[in-house]
Amino acid sequence: MGHPKSVQAFIEEIPSWDDGDHLAGPPLSSMQWLVWALATAGKFFEGMIVFMQGVGLPLISEEFALTDIDKGLITAATLAGILFGALFLGGLADRLGRKPVFIGEMVLLLVALIVAALAPSKEVLIGSLFVTGLALGADYPTAHLVISESIPSAIRGRLVLGAFSFQAVGAVLGTAIAAVILGAKPDLDAWRLFYLVPIIPVAAVIWGRLFLPESSHWLVTRGLTAKAEKQLRKLLNRQHLQLKSVQVESESGRPHRRGSWDQLFIGKYLRGTILASLPWFLQDLSTYGIGIFTPVIIGLAFGKASHDHNVASIIHADLIGARGTALIDVGFLVGIAVAIVLADRWGRIPLQVIGFIGCALGLFLAALGGGGDESTDHLVLIVAGFLVFQFMTNFGPNATTYLLAGEVFPTHIRGLGAGFAAASGKVGAVLTAFFFPMLLKAWGTERLLMALVITSLLGAVVTWLYRIETKGLDMETL
Template identity: 25%
Template sequence: MGLSPAAASPESKAVNVQAVLNAHPFSRYQWLIFSLCFFIVLFDGFDTAAIGYIAPSLMAEWDVSKSGLAPVLSAALFGLAGGAMLSGPLADRFGRKQVLAGAVGLFGVACLCSALALDLETLTALRFVTGLGLGAAMPNAVTLMSEYCPDARRSIITNAMFCGFPLGAAFGGFLAAWMIPYWGWRSVLLLGGTAPLLLVVLLLVLLPESVRYMVAKQYPAERIRQVLSRIAGASVQGVRSFAMTESKSVAPGQHGLAVVLSRSYWLGSAMLWLAYFMGLVIFYALVNWMPVLFKEAGLDTRTSTLVAALFPLGGVGAVFFGWLMDRFNANRIIAIGYALTALSIWWIGQEAGRLGWLVVAVFVAGTVMNTAQSSMPALAAAFYPTSGRATGVAWMLGIGRFGGIAGSFLVADLTARQLDFSTIFAVVAVPGLIAMAALIVKQMASAPARD
């Protein structure tokens, strides 16, 4: 397939890299990039959720109370916030690939060391370091993937890649339920550290730098052509200059946080932060505490873990949302998802003592909640221009992580107040309504179109 007329600028004869991506079918090389990013996010989800699944074992082995467990549950979330907020500006300045490989290596080593911890304080410190790597990996995987997508399929492909996170979190639950009785809770962390370190080798060898980033930073045309030729074949051979277009102008030399907080983007940025923050209040409140809450409601440890693992598994619905986002108003689609999230979380609280309906409620709630939450990075990636995309996605994820911290402490506080099962879930449902309102405001503010 040849390049479209829009692919080249008449004045400079420079080939527009986004037009190249739009004009050609999604290639095997792009599927390779997708696979590598998918596994980054998969291992991110596994390592993030692992602490919740081993929590009952920690309480039993180290004689830790529920309130005493809150610091170790939230330690990684502080790291996640810091890692995301630091890595975005670094990736906008130095590139996506380097930051990604370093981040995956960091959380792999830290998780491996966590398996050797002998006390709660050491484990808490190592979970913080793990979080730094996890926080840096996620936004840059999303950013790099989105920058290799054709415009018409960006949301569905990015969402499909991001499904690795809830799948990794759910996979961790099923593995924990099987592994802990045989090898103890440390085996879960050993696996969570070893797999990412193997992935780092593949990233260094196979993962390319973002082609849009290379154009923005004026990399040599030969290097850009080498990557594009694996997507567009002979149609880019001999091209001596590459360019790209953005839907909205950015001040010369402006990049990173300066773009995110500029007049054109600040309100949309704030609403993205608020919506993602509230979504993670729900996610971490439930992922970290559902096994404990279900056990207190009368289920045994293994059943509690298995039922709780259904919650993150539902995130595969993000592929459907991605399809809808590519065809309809993305803000409204995700806002509807958060409204349904609030309703379904409330439903879980009504099913204590009825295992069959509890399983259904948890799966439905997980599907709508994780579908909405997993769609947010694609929404953010489409919102920002190339010069601020990594920072925009990373800061949404980073600030949102404080919602995860709040969620972890929220349930600890609610249980300390001796609220009953149904009331706890009713309170946890409220952030879904706030996230819905934030996206409605973002839409009403007439946010810039995606590039």
């Protein structure tokens, strides 16, 4: 059986051949790959649902005769749900375990999507979208923890960001599916299909997550060493291993029974809380505002020649917006792909700082286009600016804020810390989603985008001032 080791030591263990030669790195078992694959689902569904909702907003608005405030509420409902889900449901993973929350959030999502698709009124739709957000918000910290507590440190950045990249895949696929649906079914109620599309995939994910092991890291911190050994054998596909008993202690020397909110704001954890939360807030101000309303902005820009207000013209402009967004979201995918390659080479902090500065540049270009006339040159500036923004935000802060949030806290408060950071980001997303339609109307595109340039530059400054580089550190030393 060998000597007792820690959970992470077994995960990091590099096997050798009979002649004594070692492999280049610790191999991943089929169960570790399954954990990763099923953890990608939450981000995929978030990207798909939120971005399809952006395409569907003009149709929903027409069907329910929405005011500007109603539009803000419908758009903000999902994001508000994500905020509360990350803040409160994500923290349950520190109390109940990773697996129960990992399964429960998908069940909640399934129910909410069905209600949204059948919503008879704007009030029911808003409520169901809020519950949808609760489920997606719970997945923010939980999916990160499930992955990062199951894999070797040397590839943690790549695999966590690889899972996160499925938000981009969901966004691109969601806008593409929305465009196909609008083209095949140019009816006002086509938006209802947007919420029906994910239902079968969500059910499949629920079934798959039932077979995953519980986090051995979490079990050890609860004093459940025997259960941790059993779950670790399942994860690594090994018959024999023995874990060291670990007593997690606070700075006062007393054992930690459970994490608490106050621990995030005192002592050595405060710096990590600031780094994980404030840049995420600043990043989401622009990422969600631009991402959600890109179809609307492009639809208006490319559809200005028509001033008719009827179902046909609304669907036509919406279809143009959806196709334009699908093109721009290519920058989304390329950016996250580059981040996956560089996260474990350059580190998290350089990517985040450079990414924030690049976001500011892209928004500045779009602002120049938005402040001009309707000529082709100005439309090119808008699209080019959005492409640069989508690339740089996913090369940097949209990816790295998520990654850092699950790395700068110890195991016993990792769910709380990552949940608080995600919730902080969603505060920015909710504020942007609610006020963006009104500000876009009152300020115009140029002034609004210039305000987001400033918030992006501020994100770079805060990241540098409170930097904590986590590249290569194992989960037991964070």
